[in-house]
Amino acid sequence: MERTKPKAVFMAFGTKGDVYPLSAIAAAFACDQKQYEVILITHSAHQSLSSHLAEKHVEYCPVSSPPVLSAEQINDLEGKEDLSFSLQKKKITQDHRQKCYSLIERIFGDGAALDGDVIVINFFALEGWSLAESFCVRCVVAAPYVVPYSAPATFESQFQRELPLLYRYLTESPSGKVCWQDVIHWMWPLFTENWGLWRNDNLHLSSCPFTDPVTGIPTWHQRPQSPLVMYGFSREVVECPAYWPPKVRVCGFWFPPIEWQFTCKRCQEISVYFSSGGQYAKDDLCPSHLELHNFIKTNPVFVGLSSIGSMGFLKDPHAFLSVLQTVLNTTRYRFILFTAGYEPLELIVRKLAAEESSDQKKWNEDFVRLCDGQLFCFFGSLPYSWLFKNCAAVIHHGGSGTTAAALQAGTPQVVCPFMLDQFYWAERMHWLGVSPEPLSRNHLVPDKNDETSVQEAAHVLSKAIQDALSSRVKARAAEISERISLEDGVSEAVKCLKEELGIN
Numbered sequence: 001m002e003r004t005k006p007k008a009v010f011m012a013f014g015t016k017g018d019v020y021p022l023s024a025i026a027a028a029f030a031c032d033q034k035q036y037e038v039i040l041i042t043h044s045a046h047q048s049l050s051s052h053l054a055e056k057h058v059e060y061c062p063v064s065s066p067p068v069l070s071a072e073q074i075n076d077l078e079g080k081e082d083l084s085f086s087l088q089k090k091k092i093t094q095d096h097r098q099k100c101y102s103l104i105e106r107i108f109g110d111g112a113a114l115d116g117d118v119i120v121i122n123f124f125a126l127e128g129w130s131l132a133e134s135f136c137v138r139c140v141v142a143a144p145y146v147v148p149y150s151a152p153a154t155f156e157s158q159f160q161r162e163l164p165l166l167y168r169y170l171t172e173s174p175s176g177k178v179c180w181q182d183v184i185h186w187m188w189p190l191f192t193e194n195w196g197l198w199r200n201d202n203l204h205l206s207s208c209p210f211t212d213p214v215t216g217i218p219t220w221h222q223r224p225q226s227p228l229v230m231y232g233f234s235r236e237v238v239e240c241p242a243y244w245p246p247k248v249r250v251c252g253f254w255f256p257p258i259e260w261q262f263t264c265k266r267c268q269e270i271s272v273y274f275s276s277g278g279q280y281a282k283d284d285l286c287p288s289h290l291e292l293h294n295f296i297k298t299n300p301v302f303v304g305l306s307s308i309g310s311m312g313f314l315k316d317p318h319a320f321l322s323v324l325q326t327v328l329n330t331t332r333y334r335f336i337l338f339t340a341g342y343e344p345l346e347l348i349v350r351k352l353a354a355e356e357s358s359d360q361k362k363w364n365e366d367f368v369r370l371c372d373g374q375l376f377c378f379f380g381s382l383p384y385s386w387l388f389k390n391c392a393a394v395i396h397h398g399g400s401g402t403t404a405a406a407l408q409a410g411t412p413q414v415v416c417p418f419m420l421d422q423f424y425w426a427e428r429m430h431w432l433g434v435s436p437e438p439l440s441r442n443h444l445v446p447d448k449n450d451e452t453s454v455q456e457a458a459h460v461l462s463k464a465i466q467d468a469l470s471s472r473v474k475a476r477a478a479e480i481s482e483r484i485s486l487e488d489g490v491s492e493a494v495k496c497l498k499e500e501l502g503i504n
Contacts, residue, residue, distance in 0.1 A: 002111055002112070003110065003111060003114070004114075005035060005036065005037055006035070006036055006037070006114045006115075006116030006117050006118075007036065007037045007038075007039065007107060007108065007114075007117050007118075008026070008029060008030075008033075008036050008037070008038045008039070008117075008118050008120065009038075009039045009040075009041060009104070009107060009108075009118070009119045009120070009128075010022050010023070010025070010026040010038070010039065010040045010041070010119075010120045010121075010142075011041045011042075011100070011119060011120070011121045011122070011125035011127075011128040012040065012041075012042050012121075012122045012124075012125060013042060013043060013063075013065075013067070013122065013124040013125045014067055014068075014122065014124040015067050015068060015306065015307040015399075016046070016067075016306070016307070016401070017144065017306065017307075017399040017400055017401035017402070018067075018122055018124055018144070019042050019043070019046050019049075019067075019122075020046075020049070020256045020260070020401065021142075021144040021232050021254035021255075021256065021400075021401065022040075022120065022122055022142055022144075022254075023040055023042070023046075023049055023052075023053065023058075023256060023260075024254050024255065024256040024257065024260075024490050025120070025142060025254060025490055025493045025494065025497075026038055026039075026040050026053070026056075026058050026120075027052070027053060027056035027058055027257070028056075028490045028491065028493075028494050029494050029497060030056050030057050030058045031056055031057075032494055032498075033498070033503065034057075036116070037059070038057065038058045038059070039058065039059045039060075039061055039107060040053055040058055040059070040060055040061065041061045041063060041100065041103055041125075042060075042061075042062065042063065043062065043063055043064075043065060043066065043067045044062035044063065044064050045066065045067050046062075046067070047060075047062065049260070050062075052257070052259070052260045061103050063096060063099045063100065063103070064095075064099070065092055065093075065095065065096035065099070066092075067307070067310075068307060068310060068311050096127075097127050097198060097202070098202075100127050100128070100131060101127075101131060101202065101203070104119075104128075104131045104134075104135060105135075108135040108137060109135070112136075113135060113136045113137050115502075116501055116502075116503075117137045117138065118137065118138045118139070118140055118497070118500075118501060119131065119132040119137050119138070119139050119140070120139075120140045120141075120142050120497070121139065121140070121141055121142070122141070122142060122143050122144075123141070123143050123147065123148060123149075123186065126189060126190060126195065127195075127198075129187075129190060129209075130190070130195065130198070130199050130203055130205060130209075131203070133203075133205060133209065134203045134204075134205060138500075138501075139227060140227065140228045140229075140230065140497065140500060141186065141227060141228070141229040141230065142229075142230045142232070142493065143229070143230070143231060143232065144231075144232035144233065144253075144254055144400045144401065144404075145231075145232075145233065145400040145421040145424070145425070146231070146233075146238065146421060146424060147185065147186045148420035148421040148424075149189070149420070151184055151188040155184075155188055156184065159183075159191065163191075163208065165217060165218050166208060166210065166211060166218050167180075168218075169210065169218035169220065169223075170182075170183055170210070173223065174223065175246075176225060176226060176246070177223040177224065177225060177226060178210065178223065178224050178225065178226050178227065179226060179245070181226075181243065181244070181245040181246070182226055182227060182245045182247075185229075185244060185245050185248075186229065187209070190209055191208055191209070196208060200213075210224070225247075226245055226246055226247045227247060228247045228249065228496065228497075228500045229245065229247060229248045229249070230249050230251055230493050230496055230497070231248065231249070231250045231251060232251055232252070232253055232254035232400075232404075232489055232493065233250065233252070233253055233400070233404070233489075234250070234252050234253055234407075234483075234484045234487055234489075235250050236480065236483040236484050236487075237407060237428065237432065237480065237484070238250070238428065249492075249496045251489045251490075251492035251493045251496060252484070252487035252488060252489030252492055253404040253407075253408065253484065253487065253489045254489045254490050254493060255385065255404070255405070255408070255489070255490070258383045258385065258386070261381060261382060261383040261384070262380075262381065262382050262383070291367055291376075292336070292367065292376065292378055292382070295334075295336060295376045296336065296387065296390040296391065297390075298334050299334075299390065299391065299392045300333070300334040300335055300336045300376070300391060300392065301333050301334065301335050301336070301391060301392050301393045301394075301395060301465060302335075302336050302338070302387065302388065302391040302393070302394045302395065302396075303324065303335050303336065303337045303338070303395045303396075304337070304338040304340065304394075304395070304396050304397075304402065305340065305396065305397045305416075305445075306340050306396070306397055306399050306401075306402060307340060307399075308397050308418055308445075309340065309342030309344065309345055310340075310341075310342055311418070311419070313418050313419075313441065313445065314342065314344070314345065314445050315445075315447050316445075316446070316447060316448065316449050317342075317344050317345040317347075317348045318348050318449050319445065319446045319447070319448060319449035319453065319454060320345070320444070320445045320446075321345075321348060321349070321352065321370075322449055322454045323444065323445075323446065323454055323457045323458050323461060324337065324371075324375060325370070325371055325375070326454055326455065326457075326458035327458045327461055327462050327465075328371045328374045328375060329371075330458070330462065331462055331465075333374075333392075333465060334374045334375070334376075335374065335375045335376070336375075336376045336378060336387075336391070337349075337375060337376065337377045337378065338378055338381070339377060339378070339379050341379070346377075346379055349368050349370070349377045350368060352368075352370055353368040353369070353370060356370060365379070366378065366379050366380050367379060367380075384401075384402065384405035384406075384409070385405055385408060385409065388405055388406050388408075388409035388411045389409045389410075389411065391409075391411055392411075392412075392469060393411060393412045393413065393414060393465055393468045393469060394406040394409075394411050394412070394413050394414070395413075395414040395415075395416070395444070395461075395465070396413065396414075396415060396416070397415070397416060397417065397418055397422055398415045398416070398417040398418070398421075398422030398423065398424075398425040398426040398429075398438075399422060399425075400421060400425060403415075403425045403429065406434075406477075407434065407477075407480055407481060407484060408481060408484065408485075409481065410477045410478045410480070410481030410482070411477060412434060412435065412468040412469060412473045412474055412477050413429050413434055413435035413468065413477075414435055414436065414439065414461075414464045414465060414468050415429050415430075415435050415438050415439065416438065416439035416440075416441055416443070416444040416445075417438055417441075418441055423438075426438035432476065432480060433472070433473060433476035434473060434476050434477040434480055435468060435473065436464050436467035436468055436473070437464075439460065439461065439464060440460075442457065443456070443457045443460040443461060443464075444457060444461060
């Protein structure tokens with residue numbers, strides 16, 4: 001029996017900041033378009049999303065690959081330290097792509113594709129582009145940040161030399177059709193050997209998109225439309241140059257529902273009060289969130305590095321804590337530190353707490369207070385949108401989600417980037433005037449816990465916080481917050497997607 005219900009598959013891989021924004025769009029699309037079957041494919045590490053998505057009638061399909069790949073993680077997964085990092089990574093990638101293929105085959109392999117079928121991918125789910133081609137389904141790109149990589153400087157000249165007909169096909173493309181702008185903006189990795197071999201050997205497609213699998217000649221008779229690319233940031237924050245492809249749409253920031261951001265069920269249920277700014281009784285909060293609520297009345301400085309620890313950048317958690325402790329010893333600041341589930345950091349925090357005090361009131365399974373109560377280490381999570389409004393400043397790694405939340409709250413920032421788009425956001429926040437110059441990583445997370453490294457880092461960090469708390473930066477942060485306050489990025493993304501699918 002032929003199916004009549006179209007399917008919208010969202011493929012989002014990466015860390016929480018990469019996945020949650022697309023999950024929010026999937027949930028909103030499912031609520032708006034009840035005639036669709038909506039599915040999210042992501043890492044099993046994001047299992048906590050499943051119940052939230054189920055409430056919005058979105059099917060959650062997990063893939064066992066890790067959100068990030070570091071040498072330590074791969075050894076833990078494989079239990080084989082004798083294999084090289086590159087070989088283990090290659091095996092995990094192969095298994096990941098095979099699982100993705102199996103899921104897409106299960107979803108779309110039951111008959112001919114419908115006009116309304118669509119696969120929406122982020123930049124870490126590029127296998128979705130080739131899988132969409134294999135099953136004759138439209139593909140749309142959705143990313144909460146600008147493209148986190150650029151084509152090599154020699155890419156165009158090499159492409160022109162090795163694929164002259166395809167280069168001509170793309171550069172002479174009619175208006176509205178896929179063109180060289182699309183390739184150079186985001187599609188260029190699809191033309192590398194990494195994807196070409198998989199397309200050819202596993203999907204039986206041509207190694208290069210837009211070419212015939214037998215002859216290798218461009219499909220002159222069949223020119224696909226320029227793909228829709230939706231960005232989850234604000235035009236008030238990011239410049240959108242004229243040379244971007246014609247189908248790029250800038251929607252505004254994509255914030256997930258506030259109830260998705262609590263670690264405890266009890267506080268999820270009262271989250272409507274947080275989102276509306278309403279009043280609530282203290283007894284409504286769980287003990288851990290109540291302690292946090294009381295601590296932020298002092299207007300502390302937030303410190304959070306999200307997944308940086310699990311990516312292998314936090315080599316010495318003790319040195320990181322020593323920097324924070326040194327700043328606290330020489331200033332009047334108070335810090336709230338989110339550990340983001342990074343076990344080595346949490347172990348050091350608990351060890352220091354045990355050494356510092358036997359007072360059980362200063363810690364439990366969800367939080368620890370250090371430095372005479374000036375450093376509140378929290379092991380759970382709650383909405384940044386609420387927390388940041390009550391913080392003096394936000395020290396973070398430059399992730400797109402944390403950056404957006406700080407902008408929305410109108411809170412000054414201190415940014416220490418580590419990789420990919422984080423460097424862009426760090427420079428952009430400084431250019432906008434909502435943060436001082438970006439920190440070098442050794443000025444927040446020194447590799448060694450020696451006095452010289454810690455003292456130097458603490459001095460630079462203290463100066464950065466002082467600059468962030470200047471009246472000039474505070475005023476600029478409030479101004480940007482007001483400008484973006486009327487935007488609804490998720491609703492705009494749903495609108496753009498409906499227009500692309502021809503839904504009235």
